[in-house]
Amino acid sequence: MPLAEAPGARLSFEATGTGTPIVFVHETAADQRSWEPQVRWFSRFHKCITYNSRGYAPSERSAEPADFRTLATDIGHVMDAAGVDQAFIVGLSMGAYFAMHFGLAHPERVCGMVLAGLGTGSDDITQFRTATRAVARAVRSQGIKAFVDQVVDSSHRVQLQNKDVRGWNEFLMHLSDLDPHGAADLMEFCHATRPPIYDFEAMLHGTKIPTLIAVGDEDTPCIPPALFLKRTIPRSGLWICPKTGHAINLEEPGLFNRAVQDFIYAVQQGAWTDRDPRSLAKTVVRVMER
Template identity: 45%
Template sequence: MFITTDDGVKLHVEEAGEGTPILFIHEFGGNHLAWEPQMSFFARRHRCITYAARGYGPSDIPNDLEAYSQRRAVDDAVAVLDGLGIEKAHIVGLSMGGFATVHFGLIYPERALSLTVAGAGYGCEKDLEEYFRGVSREVADRFEAQGAEAFAKIYSLGSSRVQFQNKDPRGWQDFATRLATHSDVGAAMTMRGVQARRPSFYDLEAELKEMTLPTLVMVGDEDDHCLQPGIFLKKTIPACGLCVLPKTGHTLNLEEPALFNSFLAEFIAMAEAGRWAVRDPRAIPGQVMKTD
């Protein structure tokens, strides 16, 4: 089905199952189909929804750069919920979708039951912030000049993607094949409009400290540029837990689907039971051992 956003963009939406809703938001290198291991697993007991972000077929692909932004990505997620008549959902995002999930919690906390932020952090490290913005624009140029079919052969072998290829060559090939079908224009606009312009998590510290939604941060231990931002989120968001998957790269939900689903299922169960609370004030970070 399609829903239409307030700026007239049609988004392709898929859903399965019944129960408490879960909204899955995909990464830059993936699309709505990349959530299939989660859609199949969680549809046993939840109403599962995923969608193709603007710029990703079969959703619309605007040519105007100003149609793409971090705020617009969040508003699109809300538009999907509105279009399906859903008041609240568990929000689950990977990478670019993880950034959207964090901002969803900041802007629309009343619409979220919980937040799962997986593999998010690229561009957050302050010493690499400008480099990331520049390389994002370079990647956009490559998608335009070479086309997704050709450039996917390079992008899919990034330093945090090869772990997936080594563990699961067939799964990685499916990922790379999907990447090769991306819109050249949509990929370039997304890189320039969303990735290259989004704020660092570190710039949102004051707001994150006030966000009390149950939050799970998931990161692979070989996804180097997400590790420290993940720890930052853990230390900053009051009701945040951190899950680090060993010998794992960026594409968490596909690289380790059983582990991902297991941790996510437990988190959602805890959140729905009201047992994923803010950190106990007695757990003082600076304390080594209690003496009095």
């Protein structure tokens, strides 16, 4: 795979297909392979770019652990290496957090963004940071199995396990491949220090980037953040996938692909516009004066 040059690390990426570019940004418990159901479909019409974040082999670990700003900026370095000036950015979980920050920092490079499963920990940031640091310590001392054990018992992961045994086993196999040091660095120096998404309300309210917010209806930690994003981002839409947990692109790849495809088409046709201010009224029935 080619490598993108970024300050402090080289990042492995892959580009497939031609057309309007889409950059897919993976979650913490996976790498670029998790986007295979999307690349197989969208590469028929688009240039699909996937990459592994720092510490996810064969991408390099930074000598100095990276924070969320550095990891978000890496999206631009991958785009540069792929010869792409502007793209749709599709992120899941951690990848959605990076996509959001890249869009806020570089709106001129983003045609639109899909923020899926974004916001875990935002509603109890102290507990989230404490738990994340504990998992990072366990991964450093026990290896990647400590992370696998954490994911297996997660309330928003059992949905994939119940729906798709083969998909679940493949997910666990890929998760078991991850470098424990890279994963622990990410948890300790990015996730355990990143601000909750609510801290960026003013910036999100001011963005004009067309945005699709996607969440599974059983991804409980991400539902309040999804509603917040819908209320805050003027040019946004909210898609809730029923009977679905966190790995929405793997659990329901057909539905997810259709939602993303419809979003991209609407943006390209100029039909993904700001919310009509009349829809912001707090009541649906007006009191009529006599």
